[in-house]
Amino acid sequence: MLQVRERVGSPRQSTHSCPNFCFPSVCAGSSSGDLPTGTQQVVAKLLVSNSIAGSVIGKAGANIEQLQRSSGARVQLSRAGEFYPGTSDRVLLLSGSLHAVLTAIFLILEKISRDANASASSNGVKRGAKKPEEAGQAQVKLALSRRLCGLLIGHKGQTVRDFIGDSGSTIRVQSLSELTPSDPERTITVSGARDQVLRAVALILNTLSMHEGYASYMETTLQLATNQGVVLPPRAASSKNVLSNVRTQLTLYLSDDDVGAILGKKGQNLIEVQQSSRVTIKISDRSKMDPTTNEREVTISGNYSAVKLAEAMIAEKLSVARSQARSRDGGASDDA
Known part of the structure; x- marks a missing residue:
């Protein structure tokens, strides 16, 4: 996706002076003393x-x-x-x-x-x-x-x-x-x-x-x-075929409730997704949950096409779980 542009022809000489940055307070307390x-x-x-x-x-x-x-x-x-x-x-x-x-x-x-x-x-x-x-x-x-x-x-x-x-x-x-x-x-x-x-x-x-x-x-x-094929989505069928066998990794950031929906009862949902898409899925422990967002990391690893399939399956399970949660919340409100 990204490339370094090489110089063609002679660049103009700069007529300005570059700033002389100082970072005394910025770097105070740096661990790299x-x-x-x-x-x-x-x-x-x-x-x-x-x-x-x-x-x-x-x-x-x-x-x-x-x-x-x-x-x-x-x-x-x-x-x-x-x-x-x-x-x-x-x-x-x-x-x-x-x-x-x-x-x-x-x-x-x-x-x-x-x-x-x-x-x-x-x-x-x-x-x-x-x-x-x-x-x-x-x-x-x-x-x-x-x-x-x-x-x-x-x-x-x-x-x-x-x-x-x-x-x-x-x-x-x-x-x-x-x-x-x-x-x-x-x-x-x-x-x-x-x-x-x-x-x-x-x-x-x-x-x-x-x-x-x-x-x-x-x-x-x-x-x-520098790895254009991994960064960019395929543009045509021929590109997709090339990407399908590229090893890649995708990290999702999900709430603890969403992680529960992915795991399912006794981890059955997780097993189903991994076996159906042939990927490896790792979920971070609650102890490593981001304290500022209360999110956990769900990392999917495998071939490009397999990872995309797993992502779609997870999205479907989350959609169903959230819909069920809204229905339960609505029922509770009506009862009240």
């Missing part, structure tokens, strides 16, 4: 519009090459027409040191601002309207695994409130009600003045980098970026 500030490795999965993607690429890929040279970050962008599920946004993946990734985001926001100013100047600005440079607002939308999102939210939302207070930005975490059980990620939208947005993103990425599971998340994210 011997790691110089801002050098920890991170990955940022950004969702951008088609127009912003075009601005990042530039003519013949010149901008994206210049962006990599100026920031030191690796820049990968999904191809035209390939969007993040459920949106019209393309995926922009930035990886490297925290400083490099933040520099890349700074340069992208600066480029967007310059393009907006140029467009406003050429088209004229309506009387009384704020010019882009006067408004000075920026927005960054990140996609992040549900488990790591819980880390950012913190107990009763305290961590994200601290980030908002520290940065002065607005941070919106996608609600669980907007997701399906099979959605592996939630979106985080950071808005505000450019320096506020950069500060918030720095806090987010630094906090993630200190989590024990972050290295594994980075590796998986970067690997999926």
